[in-house]
Amino acid sequence: MTTAKRKRMPRADRMRQMIEVAEQVFSERGYAAASMDEIAELVGVSKPMLYEYFNSKEGLLLACIRESRAVLREVTEQATVGAADAEDALRRGLLAFFVFIRERRQAWSLLRHEMALIGTPAADEVEETRRQQTDLIAALMSGHFDSGDDLRAEAAAEFVVGACERLAIWCERHDEVSPEAATEYAMDVLWSGLAHRAR
């Protein structure tokens, strides 16, 4: 066969392969329980190679997170271009997000669970992903809302991100809830507020 001896692969390819395997292992076993030896084994390469490419275990995790973030950014930004108004933009963005987390469970799992190390680069990296989303929302809102209280607008953006993240986790436990339904639930509370459902 052509792949009888998987050897001497160019740097870029090997790197992608390593990230792919690592994402798998980290999301299955969890960051702490995953061992570099195991990842190396699955890649079909020796441990020092991983260190050659990523410097440390956390560096490898970082690469996985960055990879996921890039995809998430691409997907959500694309979704909101050409929206008619704020409500439409918010809805499109939410839908893109909920579709993403359904289709790429492993990547999402890393982003949501693996903030293992407070004060470390990895934690900052996950936080950076949220900031990216928050900025997107904030930009979206500043374009469509009355400005005035910047602090309030910022708080609102944080609020939306946190709410959706939690709702996404909830969706993992509820397969029957489609991305469309999740979006609708989110829009219902976000846009109309709880007041209109009070007895």
Add this chain to the structure above:
Amino acid sequence: MTTAKRKRMPRADRMRQMIEVAEQVFSERGYAAASMDEIAELVGVSKPMLYEYFNSKEGLLLACIRESRAVLREVTEQATVGAADAEDALRRGLLAFFVFIRERRQAWSLLRHEMALIGTPAADEVEETRRQQTDLIAALMSGHFDSGDDLRAEAAAEFVVGACERLAIWCERHDEVSPEAATEYAMDVLWSGLAHRAR
């Protein structure tokens, strides 16, 4: 001095002391970077003692989380008793929460950061804390809202918890935002929705 030789302390007291120190160290260094030797040192006791009391490093973390959760539950439940209506109950609960995270930063830090190990008891424990809050909200809402769509109500509760958690983290970066202000921001979006601010 009376505490010249800190020795032979009764079990319950030693346990509390250990949890106190561990909470400090975990929230300062982070779970992964904290070492059992260091904690033992600070307690003024040898490492096997920690294992005698908590079985494992994660067990010790668990104890810290449970401790924090108990306090959080107490505080938020007490806050909502005697509320006039849903809006009032929500506002009181939110305020209690935001006050808690300001006054007990370390405890909160553990709850928010230390989900280090996916699939492990500690991760479940943090999740359990959220469930506790979610249930509280859900119960609160079912008492004051038109029922009908249970799934929607559950989603809304998750939504509130996630949103407030994120807003709380945002507050850490903004000392100028008081618990009262945070509560007001949260109520504004939650209760009235974003629609009433759209241009």
Add this chain to the structure above:
DNA sequence: TCGTCCATCTTACTCGGAGTAGGTTACCCC
């Protein structure tokens, strides 16, 4: 006052996994 018992505590290890020093080999290009 003194011995006995046991909960509390200690020293001195093992073991596994992160990270590394230094040498080896396949492939590209002339």
Add this chain to the structure above:
DNA sequence: GGGGTAACCTACTCCGAGTAAGATGGACGA
């Protein structure tokens, strides 16, 4: 084909979680 380098490996060190087995302070009965 032969030199050069990028990709790769073997064989370690080191640190921290977890443990086995023994030492000791002090409460309490005689």
